[in-house]
Amino acid sequence: MELTLWTYEGPPHVGAxxxxxxxxxxxxxxxxxxxxxxxxxxxxxxxxxxRRPPVTYTTFQARDLGSSTAEMVVNSLRESAERFKPxxxxxxxxxxxxxxxxxxxxxxxxxxxxxxxIPLEMAAYTRKENWGAAETFYQLVxxxxxxxAPPPGSERPPRDANTRPSVNLLGPTKLGxxxxxxxxxxxxxxxxxxxxxxxxxxxxxxxxxLQAIPKADANVNLCPEVSDLTCSWLARTFGMPTISxxxxxxxxxxxxxAEVATTLDIDINVDAVGESxxxxxxxxxxxxxxxxxxxxxxxxxxHAIAAARVARDEMGFEVVGLGTYSRERARDVxxxxxxxxxxxxxxxxxxxxxxxxxxxxxxxxxxxxMERHIAKRLGIPCAVISTPAHVQDYPARYSPQMGxxxxxxxxxxxxxxxxMGLEEHLLHMFRDDFEFNDSVGPSHLGSEGEGAxxxxxxxxxxxxxxxxxxxxxxxxxxxxxxxFVRGKARRNTxxxxxxxxxxxxxxDTLYDAKAHFSN
Amino acid sequence: xxxxxxxTVGEHHPGPQKxxxxxxxxxxxxxxxxxxxxxxxDAFFLVVGSRTCAHLIQSAAGVMIFAEPRFATAILxxxxxxxxxxxxxxxxxxxxxxxxxxxxxxxxxxxGSCPSEVIKLDLETAAAKLQxxxxxxxxxxxxxxxxxxxxxxxxxxxxxxxxxxxxxxxxASEDNLIVLGTVSDIVEDQFRRLFDDLDIKNIHFYxxxxxxxxxxxxxxxxxxxxxxxxxxxxxxxIDRDAELIxxxxxxGAEGSKAWFEAAxxxxxxxxERTQQVLEMPYQRAKRAVSVHRSKLEGKRIHFLPDSQLExxxxxxxxEECDLSVNEIGTPFHDQLVMRGELARLPQDVPMVxxxxxxxxxxxxxxxxxxxxxxxxxxxxxxxxxGLRTKWSIELxxxxxxxxxxxxxxxxxxxxxxxxxxxxxxxxxx
Numbered sequence: 001m002e003l004t005l006w007t008y009e010g011p012p013h014v015g016a017x018x019x020x021x022x023x024x025x026x027x028x029x030x031x032x033x034x035x036x037x038x039x040x041x042x043x044x045x046x047x048x049x050x051r052r053p054p055v056t057y058t059t060f061q062a063r064d065l066g067s068s069t070a071e072m073v074v075n076s077l078r079e080s081a082e083r084f085k086p087x088x089x090x091x092x093x094x095x096x097x098x099x100x101x102x103x104x105x106x107x108x109x110x111x112x113x114x115x116x117x118i119p120l121e122m123a124a125y126t127r128k129e130n131w132g133a134a135e136t137f138y139q140l141v142x143x144x145x146x147x148x149a150p151p152p153g154s155e156r157p158p159r160d161a162n163t164r165p166s167v168n169l170l171g172p173t174k175l176g177x178x179x180x181x182x183x184x185x186x187x188x189x190x191x192x193x194x195x196x197x198x199x200x201x202x203x204x205x206x207x208x209x210l211q212a213i214p215k216a217d218a219n220v221n222l223c224p225e226v227s228d229l230t231c232s233w234l235a236r237t238f239g240m241p242t243i244s245x246x247x248x249x250x251x252x253x254x255x256x257x258a259e260v261a262t263t264l265d266i267d268i269n270v271d272a273v274g275e276s277x278x279x280x281x282x283x284x285x286x287x288x289x290x291x292x293x294x295x296x297x298x299x300x301x302x303h304a305i306a307a308a309r310v311a312r313d314e315m316g317f318e319v320v321g322l323g324t325y326s327r328e329r330a331r332d333v334x335x336x337x338x339x340x341x342x343x344x345x346x347x348x349x350x351x352x353x354x355x356x357x358x359x360x361x362x363x364x365x366x367x368x369x370m371e372r373h374i375a376k377r378l379g380i381p382c383a384v385i386s387t388p389a390h391v392q393d394y395p396a397r398y399s400p401q402m403g404x405x406x407x408x409x410x411x412x413x414x415x416x417x418x419x420m421g422l423e424e425h426l427l428h429m430f431r432d433d434f435e436f437n438d439s440v441g442p443s444h445l446g447s448e449g450e451g452a453x454x455x456x457x458x459x460x461x462x463x464x465x466x467x468x469x470x471x472x473x474x475x476x477x478x479x480x481x482x483x484f485v486r487g488k489a490r491r492n493t494x495x496x497x498x499x500x501x502x503x504x505x506x507x508d509t510l511y512d513a514k515a516h517f518s519n
Numbered sequence: 520x521x522x523x524x525x526x527t528v529g530e531h532h533p534g535p536q537k538x539x540x541x542x543x544x545x546x547x548x549x550x551x552x553x554x555x556x557x558x559x560x561d562a563f564f565l566v567v568g569s570r571t572c573a574h575l576i577q578s579a580a581g582v583m584i585f586a587e588p589r590f591a592t593a594i595l596x597x598x599x600x601x602x603x604x605x606x607x608x609x610x611x612x613x614x615x616x617x618x619x620x621x622x623x624x625x626x627x628x629x630x631g632s633c634p635s636e637v638i639k640l641d642l643e644t645a646a647a648k649l650q651x652x653x654x655x656x657x658x659x660x661x662x663x664x665x666x667x668x669x670x671x672x673x674x675x676x677x678x679x680x681x682x683x684x685x686x687x688x689x690x691a692s693e694d695n696l697i698v699l700g701t702v703s704d705i706v707e708d709q710f711r712r713l714f715d716d717l718d719i720k721n722i723h724f725y726x727x728x729x730x731x732x733x734x735x736x737x738x739x740x741x742x743x744x745x746x747x748x749x750x751x752x753x754x755x756x757i758d759r760d761a762e763l764i765x766x767x768x769x770x771g772a773e774g775s776k777a778w779f780e781a782a783x784x785x786x787x788x789x790x791e792r793t794q795q796v797l798e799m800p801y802q803r804a805k806r807a808v809s810v811h812r813s814k815l816e817g818k819r820i821h822f823l824p825d826s827q828l829e830x831x832x833x834x835x836x837x838e839e840c841d842l843s844v845n846e847i848g849t850p851f852h853d854q855l856v857m858r859g860e861l862a863r864l865p866q867d868v869p870m871v872x873x874x875x876x877x878x879x880x881x882x883x884x885x886x887x888x889x890x891x892x893x894x895x896x897x898x899x900x901x902x903x904x905g906l907r908t909k910w911s912i913e914l915x916x917x918x919x920x921x922x923x924x925x926x927x928x929x930x931x932x933x934x935x936x937x938x939x940x941x942x943x944x945x946x947x948x
Contacts, residue, residue, distance in 0.1 A: 001567075001609035002594045003616055005587070010574040033633045035547025035666030038575045040896025050903030052896060056877075059543045062636065062667040076542070083877060095569040096633035096667070099600070124569060125597045 006350050006370055008325035008388055012122040013094045014039050015132025019140065019226075020090060021053035022173040022202040026140075027086035028055045029077050031069075031104045032094035047175055047394050056080045058097075065100060073104045074111050081115045087207040088144070089115045090136065095124035116207075118143045128348075130225040130300065130326060133173060137202055138229040144210050149237045156239035159217055165264040166196035167243065168216045170230055171223030172203040177303060177387045179203055179223065181400035186222065186247060189403045193257065193268055202226075214238045218263050222246070222402075224302050225326065248306035250278045250314055250407040276404035278411045282314055290415070294488070296321040296362040298345065298353055298371050299386030301329020303401075305336045307366050307385050310410055312340065321345060321360050323353070325368075350374070361487035364418060369393070379483065381417035468497045474505045492517045532861040534870060535852050541875025544894050545825055545850055546579055547666030548674025549632065553580045554916065555678055555726065556589040558701045561625040562730045564590040565617060566664070567610065567642060568632030579895075579912070589624070591617065595634055610645050611652070614659075624657055626730030628678060631663035658730065660685075670850040672748035672827050672915065675701060679726060682733065683755040689737030695721035696782065697734050697761065699753060700746025703918035704728070710745075710769075710921060713779060716796045719786050736761050743782050745769060745920055747860070748827040750853035767859040769920045770828075770928060771835035772804035777859070800922035807926025808839055811933040816841035818936065821888040823897065824848035824874045825911040830857055832892065832914065834864045840929055844868045845888045848879060890935060905946075907935045 013030060017039050020028040030036065037057050043049040056079070058072045081089055091108040105119025118139055122132055159165060169186060172179035180203070187197045198216035199209050213219075213234065218241045221231040231242040241263050247256035254270050261268035281287060295317045297308050304324045311317040323345030324333045330346045337344035345356055354374045357365060365375040365382040369390050375382035384393050385401070400406040470478070481489050489510070496513035497505050549572055552564045566572045573592035580588075593613045598604040610629070618624065629642045629649075642661035650659045662681035664674040679699070689695060696719060698710065707724050714722050723734030734740075740761035742753055745768065753763050766781035767774045776797055783793040820842045822829040829849050836842040847870045871879070883891055883901065891901055891908045898908040909932055919928040 001599055001604070001606070001613050002596060003591055003613045004570075004573050004594050005591045006577055007570055007573045007592075009570075010578075011570040013571075014574065033547070033666040034543050034545060034670060035549065035575060035633070036571065037542075037544045037894075037896055038546055038550075038578055040544065041894075042578055044897070044899040045895050048899060050899055052900045057542050059541065060667065062665075065637070065667070079877075095571045096637055099634060099637045124571070125595065125600055128570065 004349070008348050008350070008368065008370060009129035010039070010042075011095055011124050012127045012129060012132025012135070013092055013124065014042070015129040015134070016090065016092050016120055016122060016136040017043075017053050017055055018129070018133045018173045018175050019136040019202050020055060021049070021175075023205050023207075025087040025206040025208070026054060026090060027080050027084045027088075028053075028090045028092065029073070029080050029104070029108070030055055030057050030092055030094055031073055031076075031097035031102060032057045032059065033096050034059050034061065036094050036096075043174060046389075046391050048391070049174070054084060054086070056084075060097075069097075069100060070102045070107060073102055073107050077104075077108050077111055077113055081113050086115060088118055088140065089113065090118045090120055090140065092120040092122050092136075093124070094122075098122065098124050116143070131328060133226045134229045134328075137170075137226055138233060140207070141201075141210055141213065141230050142233060144207055145213060145234075146237070148211070148214060150239075154239070159264075164194060164196050165266060166198040166216045167260070167264070168199045168201065168213055168219045169197055169222050170201055170219050171221060171225070171227030172200065173223070173226055174203065175387065176203075176223055176226070177300075177385070177389060177393070178399060178401045181398050182222065182402040182406065184398070185400035185403035185405050186220070189247070189253070189257070189274060190260070193260065193273055194266070195260065195264065214240065216240070218243055218260075220260075225300055225329065246302050246306050247402045248303070248406060249310035249410065250276050250404070252306060252309060253403055253407060274404045276407040278314060278407040281411050282316065287316070287415075290418075291316045293317045293364055293418070294320045294360070294362045295364045295366055296357055296360055296371075297385075298323045298325070298365075298367040300324060300368075301326045301333050303386035304329075304333055307410075308336060308340060310407075311366065311414075314407070315411070315414060317364070320362050321356060323347065323356070361491055363485070363488070364414070366414065381419075383414045383417055468494050468503060468505060470505045471507070474507050474510050477507050477510055489514070530866060531858075532864040532866050532868065532870070534854060534857070534861060535849065535872035536869065537871045539871055539873040539875040539879065541873075542877065543670075543850075543874045544823075544876050544896055545874065546671040546894070547575070547633070548664035548669030548671065548677060549576055549630065549666075550579050550671050551664060551674030551678065552576060552590045552630065554701055555675060558728065559626065559726050559730050560728055561623060562589065562628060563617065563621060563624045563626070564628045564630050565614065566590065566592040566630045566632055567635045567640065568592055568595065568630075569634045570594055572632045572634075589621070595638075600638065606640055607645055607648065611649065614649055614653075618653060618657055627657050627659045628681075629659065629661040630674075630678075631661065631665050633665045633667050636663060636665045636667060658685075671825060672746070673751075673850075675746070676749050676751045679749060679752040680755050683736070683752060683759065686733050686759070687735040688759075689735040689739050691738065693721070693735070693737075694739030694741070695723060695734060696786075697736070697740060697742045697756065698722060698724045699742055699744045699756075700749045701726055702745050702920050706745075706918050706920045706924065709923055713796065713800070714782070717779065717783050717786070717788050717793060719782060719788070741782075741785050743778065744856050746827075747831055747853075747856055750856045753856060763855070765859045767834065767863055768831040770831050770925075771839045772801055772808055772922060772925045773838055773863075774831065774835055775804060775920070775922045775925065776801050777863075781859070804922040804925035805839075807923075808929045810926060811929035812840055814933040814936050815929065817843075818889040819843050819845050819886070820932070821845040821883055821886060821891045822847045822849075823879060823883070823891065823893040823911075824850045824871070825892070825894050826915050827851075827853075828911070828914050829892070830860045830864065830870075833868065834860050835928065836932060837865055837868075838863060839925075840932070842890075842932075845886050846871065846882065848872075848874060850874070890932060907939055909935055 058076045060069045091104045108117045172183050219231045220243045221227050234240045245256040245259045247253040257270050295311050301324045308319050308322050319340045322337045325348040334344040350370045365371050366385045368386050369388045372382050493513040631642050646659045646661040662677040736759045738760045742756050742761045743764040764781050764785045766778045769775040769778040829847050833844045833847050852872045892911050895910045898910045901908050
């Protein structure tokens with residue numbers, strides 16, 4: 001039993017619904033009690049979808065248990081097949097249905113339905129949403145393609161010299177982070193390289209489209225949370241190479257172009273493919289103030305790793321924390337964290353994330369909807385870079401995260417919550433101006449300084465363990481430091497005092513600590 | 520039903536003419552926690568369930584409530600289900616952790632879910648055991664919000680019903696009035712002022728703002744429902760000798776007036792005095808409703824089953840705003856609490872109990888009403904087909920009861936129609 005206040009991911013069957021909702025001409029029959037239809041609103045409200053997900057819920061009640069639930073499954077299957085006429089009918093249990101063991105998959109296979117059936121096992125009590133999406137996509141692709149598979153060990157015939165090279169974009173889904181726009185951006189990028197996109201899946205694909213997957217020369221593993229399993233099966237079964245660089249950020253986009261060129265054995269001049277404003281914006285002098293800003297990154301695996309690289313190499317931030325809620329991606333994130341000299345935070349307990357942010361006192365948080373709330377409470381600027389995300393993170397405008405335009409978007413999005421260049425300096429100099437002071441918050445952001453103001457009053461006069469006490473004058477001096485660096489100054493000074501065996505912090509201690517830590 | 524004080528006799532709407540079974544697009548009772556945890560300020564709701572339960576509540580709550588919520592989920596894992604971990608011990612550990620973390624909590628509800636019901640986890644016994652351990656610290660009890668037993672607002676009914684046994688017994692010579700069902704703080708304050716003007720004393724709102732605000736109940740207790748989803752609790756109170764005052768719900772100018780009149784009549788308040796007290800707020804409510812009338816009159820409205828508020832809302836809109844009601848869907852029908860409403864509803868309104876989603880949507884598409892009241896999962900799907908909707912959860916989450924909210928209530932229905940007139944982009948039809 002695990003105490004959970006907020007959850008980063010839904011249950012695995014929500015992952016299955018995401019695949020169904022992303023595609024055309026499929027239907028999912030979910031054996032489930034009343035209430036599980038809440039999943040519909042994730043799509044219709046958060047992503048403003050104009051249709052319900054293609055899901056039929058059996059909706060069993062207590063009085064049905066032990067007698068008629070299996071019958072309800074068969075009836076729902078027949079009605080779904082009849083009413084929606086899908087090309088493929090997927091069948092799964094939600095968490096409660098798993099307990100009553102009606103085996104809807106087996107019932108479906110035995111029901112002589114006029115439509116191909118893909119049974120899914122969702123493992124509700126051990127797995128979560130992204131796993132469910134990956135497993136569903138894999139079962140669907142495998143179910144539709146295994147009959148086409150060449151005998152094991154066959155060589156993949158070389159591409160005809162007269163046909164344009166092509167790839168599949170695998171992984172983008174509904175309720176993914178900016179998948180809609182990333183697909184457009186990457187397709188445009190590939191086209192400009194003379195490469196066709198054969199199939200995009202699951203987003204917008206029909207089962208018939210999936211049948212065409214093996215026609216491409218390679219698979220782009222665009223959202224590994226969803227497509228890893230499928231890409232490796234396609235590599236094993238059809239000998240299709242996987243392109244695994246996530247083109248997020250300027251450098252990674254160039255690496256992606258290079259990997260595509262190598263994989264497809266074509267000549268590409270990376271500099272000629274496209275360009276982003278990010279490198280120049282980051283080098284322009286206004287961005288000097290970004291230097292060494294301490295950022296905390298927490299997201300799904302692929303967005304966390306990509307964001308950390310952009311943060312350090314392309315924005316000039318210092319990455320002080322890196323983590324993910326996704327245990328499936330833990331190994332990759334741990335390896336990435338090592339490169340920044342960090343121990344990765346792998347947890348799906350948001351209280352642990354909050355404690356870490358509080359401890360690190362970063363100047364900026366790049367995270368999910370959860371971290372947005374944590375950061376707001378602590379008065380720290382934040383940008384959302386990953387699911388779970390709320391309705392405002394499904395914007396009307398074109399707003400990719402990937403490719404060269406994606407790099408531009410990242411620059412703008414991450415700079416926006418911060419106090420800008422000279423404003424930051426003026427706040428340092430004249431913090432008592434009654435109209436223009438740090439508790440007002442960034443001047444371009446309206447009321448968003450409120451969290452910081454609330455935080456400001458919470459300053460204690462001693463450390464948590466009571467070992468070090470702030471003298472009145474020192475506390476007063478501390479408050480002259482703008483709020484966005486005050487937490488760091490407080491923490492450093494207290495650490496300095498403890499390390500030097502001091503029990504009281506005087507004004508001089510504050511400046512001694514400042515000198516000690518300024519490097 | 521001698522313990523029910525009937526106020527109106529005559530031709531009633533017969534109630535649902537049709538029962539439907541099939542796929543439902545309605546939340547489960549766990550969703551009630553979203554408003555209950557805000558209403559009862561020192562209570563904590565611990566759902567014993569699955570990740571789905573946790574995800575449902577946070578999604579239905581608009582994903583996030585900024586402050587740390589007073590609800591959580593103890594997520595059952597494989598070890599719990601396989602019997603490798605003793606669920607009672609596990610619960611003991613989780614509850615201790617929780618109580619240590621939230622020192623301000625005086626009341627803990629263990630909330631049963633579909634999985635906990637299916638594995639027959641006895642939360643009442645668990646609560647009793649935990650109570651012994653935390654005797655002087657926090658009051659612990661259990662109720663079920665599972666989807667296999669409850670729909671959406673029924674969670675509140677189960678919660679309240681579970682506390683009825685704890686209510687102290689009212690002294691033989693005393694009397695009091697219990698206003699049953701969550702209302703917002705501002706509505707409570709307005710109602711208290713009016714009851715005071717009517718000289719009706721000893722009013723208790725149940726649930727109250729604090730978990731310890733438990734009214735006494737006994738022979739001198741009268742109960743009036745402020746919400747239509749409290750039937751089981753009303754029955755439990757009747758079992759403890761309370762009398763239920765039959766009235767329509769305090770929605771709209773007419774509903775609010777009839778509601779207060781029924782209470783006043785039960786208390787033997789002089790009717791002239793009653794009219795005198797109610798006249799000003801009643802006229803004010805009518806003026807407020809009339810502002811929205813031009814948008815609403817002559818329109819056709821269709822209710823899909825969701826919150827149990829469908830019948831009173833349909834009554835308000837037909838009685839005060841001249842809408843015609845195409846169909847009322849209700850998750851379940853409770854004659855006991857709906858009597859006062861059915862008496863005021865046009866008798867020819869089609870009413871369906873339960874739901875079979877796809878045929879129900881087909882009827883909406885065929886009728887193309889001007890406004891469809893439905894759950895959040897369906898609203899945008901209908902909008903994209905050119906049908907205007909009002910999502911019903913807003914009716915539960917907004918202060919709509921009483922005279923001074925009557926205008927706001929009409930406004931909730933008028934707004935989607937007004938929006939259609941204002942917008943010059945795209946098209947709904």
